[in-house]
Ligand code: UD1
């Protein structure tokens with residue numbers, strides 16, 4: 001049967017106390033709505049209808065940034081006033097084909113997994129409507145599932161409308177329901193708003209169906225962790241923690257050693273070879289691939305990188321958009337901005353910044369340097385304080401350094417400039433393109449020596465009256 005998905009995303013999220021629509025708050029770097037849409041997309045639905053309302057312009061702007069295969073399936077409906085979840089579904093229902101199975105997802109349930117949805121749809125296939133429920137230790141805030149003595153579905157009661165006795169029930173409505181489109185179209189107009197919140201509750205629809213003699217089934221989810229709803233910043237942090245637990249678990253299962261599974265954040269994908277070790281408080285963003293035997297020290301931030309076998313990244317190093325080959329040693333406190341390629345056994349030490357630099361095999365920059373827009377050969381020693389002066393105030397220029405060059409400390413390489421192979425540059429040299437040294441030469445530029453005996457060093461004037 002064809003599935004059409006309605007994603008409810010119109011609510012303000014009052015308890016977030018934010019100007020941003022609730023569904024755009026991120027979990028692991030991705031807006032909650034984006035996570036829900038990604039899972040929705042993976043079900044290969046006929047269409048995805050997003051109901052926006054509060055901050056609709058922001059929601060629409062965000063939808064434009066989604067991958068084209070998702071946005072091609074997605075349309076937006078505006079719910080002018082947030083009159084409740086049933087009203088929100090009503091706004092989109094006219095767009096749904098009569099012969100579809102409708103799956104309703106809430107934009108504030110970010111961790112929902114496609115495999116659980118697929119299973120839920122399969123379990124509900126024989127009925128007119130299905131409800132995904134879960135048993136949780138603390139059901140506060142959720143709608144409760146009321147079953148008959150025989151265990152069959154009777155109704156859903158919202159927290160605010162529940163009696164003390166009903167509040168003790170710990171089987172809750174995850175908010176995820178599915179329904180045959182025609183049956184839903186028939187039941188929605190019958191929802192009333194005579195309840196504690198004066199809202200049209202989608203959760204009243206199943207009981208309406210039942211009264212019409214329709215079949216309603218309950219499916220219990222095994223793992224509630226992925227089905228938590230986010231109404232407050234506390235619950236957002238809990239969803240983040242749940243996500244962290246899931247990603248850490250997957251890394252551990254894949255054979256990665258984590259110093260502390262609670263102190264690693266993966267906001268994207270992290271793929272690791274064998275015997276990798278990741279120390280505490282590291283953050284991985286975008287797509288990161290680590291080879292075998294890679295060690296990542298404490299407090300590193302690594303984004304969109306591929307890092308080769310046996311590389312050691314020491315603490316507090318920040319690397320973005322770079323390719324690092326094998327057995328490199330980087331950090332502590334190094335910063336690699338985007339566009340770098342480090343060949344095997346490169347060493348980048350503390351307080352070295354690289355940008356668009358290609359560093360040949362075995363080249364070392366141990367301390368306090370800036371190397372940008374540069375092509376460095378192999379086995380170069382870059383002395384402390386070496387800087388490529390790549391920017392003339394208007395344009396960027398390139399620095400090319402041949403193999404086996406020794407660059408003395410505190411050298412400035414004024415780009416555009418090429419240093420031939422085997423050159424030795426004395427400490428303190430300002431190397432410009434006018435130098436034109438031959439291979440293997442020694443180059444030193446230094447200011448002449450001045451010595452003034454008995455020099456009168458300027459002194460501070462003493463304050464008046466003292
Ligand atoms: C809802 C369910 C509750 C369930 C819980 C699961 C109802 C009435 N209650 O409660 O049974 O246990 O989710 O997390 O459905 N929205 C709109 N338009 C509206 C109102 C809400 O689009 O007029 C959207 C919100 O943006 C949100 C979703 O619907 O994404 C759920 O609304 P919310 O107010 O968060 O409902 P809960 O009180 O959490």
Ligand code: CA
Pocket residue numbers: 106108229230231
């Ligand atoms: Ca909610």
